[in-house]
Amino acid sequence: MAKIYNWGIIGLGKIAHKFAQDLQVVKNARLHAVASRSLEKAEAFGKTYNAAFCYGSYRELLSCPKLDVVYIATPHVSHCANAIMCLNNKIPVLCEKPFAINAAEVRRMIAASKNNNTFLMEALWTRFLPTIKKTLNIIERGTIGEVISVKADFGFKAKFDPNSRLFDQNLGGGSLLDVGIYPVFLSLLLLGKPTSIKAVANIGQSNVDEMCGMLLKYPKNKLAILHSSIITKTATEAYIYGTKGTIRINPRWHEPTSLTLMVDGKDPKDYFFEYDSNGYKYEIEEVQRCLRAKKLGSELLSHHFSLDLIELLDEIRMIAGIYYPNNDRYTKLTQPKSDSHFSLN
């Protein structure tokens, strides 16, 4: 009989609900335990999704019987500590994006995974969606020739609230790490690491980047043009330009259900990939596949890739003047004194 994977969730906010809904549609997956800073909240969440164990602190989850894997859905700033806490107790981890606030934290998480011989993956769910799989497939077949440029954006209009995760600098707020990570992820997936970067951010009244614009240059004159925002809705499209044609991943491209293939001299062709869930089921299936195969990480979204991604985000942050003083203070990412964009007052 196939093994049923018993999942736990740490941090019961918005995304945790969507994830719990998707656990219900994955074969051989079950929500087993939930952990919140509030027992009342954990019990209410557990009741909604039939979790057997509900805890009023994250640490209590560590002693949960028959727990196979934990999904971490807390704000960015606590991903590293929560992941390492689980890994040190030999509990496999799927951790929300961004994997952590900076590369130093991600290196510590990867070391904990290796030292404990325990699985770890970033929950960059877009990587596992069928439209992205098809995009890679079209590129690998050479249909659009060599990819020479990527243009992608992700912007939405959030209500300003200095105490919310999105606008609170102490919680890792701002557009780049929340949504800009998706365009940066796509550029890394398709073009690799850039040789030079230009980036500008507008830092809002709560000291987080409310918009960020990025220009990334690669060998052979390849280019990525990326944009993120939490103060305005953008087209949320991704264009992949090749020497023989273009792929447009249609809005919202980070959760796409269609793409348009435009090969030079031919009629455009649409491909549709509807899915019957919130879309998180694909990353859940990947985690279970990796656990069955006793892997430390996924080949589709490896530790190495996640480290490259956060290093790239660190570099963009330094260039654009985006800082998280509490988390960055032990890294090379420290606030330059002359940076006029940045103020702690």
Ligand SMILES: NC(=O)c1ccc[n+]([C@@H]2O[C@H](COP(=O)([O-])OP(=O)(O)OC[C@H]3O[C@@H](n4cnc5c(N)ncnc54)[C@H](OP(=O)(O)O)[C@@H]3O)[C@@H](O)[C@H]2O)c1
């Ligand atoms: N993959 C995706 O599509 C996607 C979408 C949205 C967000 N995310 C990622 O998921 C993470 C959580 O996002 P979210 O939108 O679910 O956030 P959220 O609604 O604010 O929930 C975060 C949860 O983390 C816990 N938490 C722990 N310390 C906290 C603190 N100091 N302040 C506030 N909450 C704290 C809380 O759970 P308890 O009260 O139960 O402890 C809270 O409900 C972020 O890293 C984000 O980037 C991913």
